[in-house]
Amino acid sequence: MSDIRTKLEKRFDRPGGYIECSDGWDWILEELHEKLVFLDRKYTILQVKEKFGTLRFYLGEGGKTKNVAVLLMHDAIRYAEDMSAHTCELCGNCSLVGYSERGIEYDKTVGLKFSEYGWRRTLCDTCAKDLGYRASREDD
Numbered sequence: 639m640s641d642i643r644t645k646l647e648k649r650f651d652r653p654g655g656y657i658e659c660s661d662g663w664d665w666i667l668e669e670l671h672e673k674l675v676f677l678d679r680k681y682t683i684l685q686v687k688e689k690f691g692t693l694r695f696y697l698g699e700g701g702k703t704k705n706v707a708v709l710l711m712h713d714a715i716r717y718a719e720d721m722s723a724h725t726c727e728l729c730g731n732c733s734l735v736g737y738s739e740r741g742i743e744y745d746k747t748v749g750l751k752f753s754e755y756g757w758r759r760t761l762c763d764t765c766a767k768d769l770g771y772r773a774s775r776e777d778d
């Protein structure tokens with residue numbers, strides 16, 4: 639398991655909580671964790687998962703941080719969730735140019751893809767092909 643997953647899983651309010659998304663988004667979680675620790679070093683997590691193709695990150699009870707810090711934490715979470723819509727959940731490739739400087743390859747093929755049964759995931763073309771996902775369904 640990656641370092642960031644080990645770190646985050648210690649922060650769940652509920653014992654046994656785990657990160658319910660693939661590890662392509664680990665670098666997004668790493669960056670988010672750095673911001674959240676800065677704002678509330680005792681922050682806790684209720685749930686982290688993939689839903690309808692993007693990241694969902696729910697804070698727990700935390701360190702009772704108040705005021706502007708809480709607003710900034712929610713801004714940081716929204717930014718991470720938005721970033722997940724441009725980042726392959728399997729390999730971490732990102733379609734936003736600025737993120738190539740992180741050593742993550744710029745890949746403009748990343749986007750929402752659909753399985754034969756309509757399941758949605760954010761994938762690059764290479765990973766989508768491996769899983770049998772396509773850019774859109776014929777009946778969309």
Ligand SMILES: [Zn+2]
Pocket residue numbers: 726727728729730731761762763764765766
């Ligand atoms: Zn990929």
